[in-house]
Amino acid sequence: MTDDVMISLENVSKTYRGQKAPAVENVSMTIHRGEIVVLVGPSGCGKTTTMKMINRLIEPSGGRILVDGEDVTALDGTQLRRRIGYVIQQGGLFPHMSVATNIGLVPKMLGWKRGRIEERVDELLHLVGLEPGQYRDRLPRQLSGGQQQRVGVARALAADPPVMLMDEPFGATDPLTRDRLQNEFLRLQEKLQKTIVFVTHDFDEAIKMGTRIAVLGERSRIRQFDTPEQLLAAPADETVGQFIGAGAALKRLNLRRIDSVECGDAELMGVEESPTAVLRRLDSCDADAVLTVDGQRRPLRWVGVRDLGPDQADLRGIGLPVTVVESRATLHDALDQMLTSNCGSVVVVDDDGRYCGVVNIECLMRAISEMREAARERDRGVIEASPGTPAQAVRGRR
Structure with missing residues (x-):
């Protein structure tokens, strides 16, 4: 594993007892430090199962998973999960615990001193846009859905893990709140540069959030693993094209930010x-x-x-x-x-x-014209660099 690779899946499979066909079959991919890799695909394709095997919430049946060069199956499962942030829909907060207690849970398990935990809680609440004096003593039921999700992100960041797993983290919120949470999280990622595996069923969200996107088919088989730009410009096959859906040109507007x-x-x-x-x-x-x-x-x-x-x-x-x-x-x-x-x-x-x-x-319209011209320049560069090579064979990182 090179220094640039944080997570590596090598022929990873999962077969549940009593089932002949594996839920996940021979998945291999490398995830670089500081990037957001989005797993996207139809319901039941195994994307959440694949992600959960990284922190061993689900034990793999075969293959190897390396996190920062260490084989996760050789590590204590509980200790491994304390080193990896995990965010799910609605934050997954403990309803009887205050916001501060929820956020400070993992640092407490790691033996941090009380003063250090309190400082970290306040720091993270500021980071996710919640005033500590107003929110730290509230219970989850006293928060809106968007606020609960912010607390869930803060809790995942509490012990400053290098890796975060996010399972449809914004899926339970209304469209306006979801857009705001996505933008807020991208702002945080610019500062924190975590390595993130992000599961969603929403391809528009995948384009907006992902450095690279893995489009999965049945049993988590990778149909295409590429940058959002390349996926939209050159789907690897008809199945990927159908999943992207109509309006690829309109979806490209998700590739560029207003700033x-x-x-x-x-x-x-x-x-x-x-x-x-x-x-x-x-x-x-x-x-x-x-x-x-x-x-x-x-x-x-x-x-x-x-x-x-x-x-x-x-x-x-x-x-x-x-x-x-x-x-x-x-x-x-x-x-x-x-x-x-x-x-x-x-x-x-x-x-x-x-x-x-x-x-x-x-x-x-001016921005769209600029994006089209940039795409034409990339295509010309591909043709000049590799005569006869189809555009969809070119892979890269954003």
Whole structure:
């Protein structure tokens, strides 16, 4: 195993007692340090079983699994699981334990001192966007689904494991919460650089989250193990193509984040400004409306000429609501929000909710053109480097 490989599966199989056919058959793959590998496939294909064999929640029947060069079957199962973070739907929190106790459970088992555990709990709550003073003493039932999931991620990170296993971690949340949790987790991953195995049945989620994606068929047989870009550009066979589904060009919008494109700009005005000031501003520019912001530059509403009344002293409470997206959201997220907005555009905000720019359909079309040109450049490079080699034979890491 090279230094760059964190997890290696070598001809791993699982056969349950009483069943002739294996649930998982001869799966081999290597997972590099710091990448998110997503296992995706139809229900019952064995993707969760494959993942659970890595920390021996399910014991493999054959083959070898190495984590950081060590054969997991030679390690104590309990000690192994304390070294690997594990996140499931709704966090899997113990309902009778407080948030702080849930997060500090593994460090306590590892013999950490109380003060160190308390510091770690507060650090992780800050990291996942939950104020310790407000949340550490709450019980799981006092949290929303999204908050429970954040606590589940914090608990998995408590002992700072190099490897995390995530079993459909955002699947039980509503679409808006799921998008926010995905974006938050990608933000954390930029800082933490964990090695992550992520199971999902949602191919759009796989594209958004994965460094590489393993499309699995029956018995976890790997149909294609590739980058999201290559999967969309060159499915290995008809089965993979059917699983990707229609709209591959639209799915490519999940490959690029808003903070990687050039956003437009809005005319900003504080809510304390007068209607007369708005009229002067609109007369001097090409905009149809101004964007009102508070003292922290957080967007509030779009205000146009029709929203201005003769008796108004300022801009508070008037105009159309603003649709916002985080800068770490994907272009697909932006398009989805754009289609439901009141004005056909979305306002981009940073982690603190402050204004960063505006994305409209022109921005998206420009980004799509850039992605197409980049794809053509890659294809030309492949042809020049390996004449006669089909594009789907080329593999790489993002």
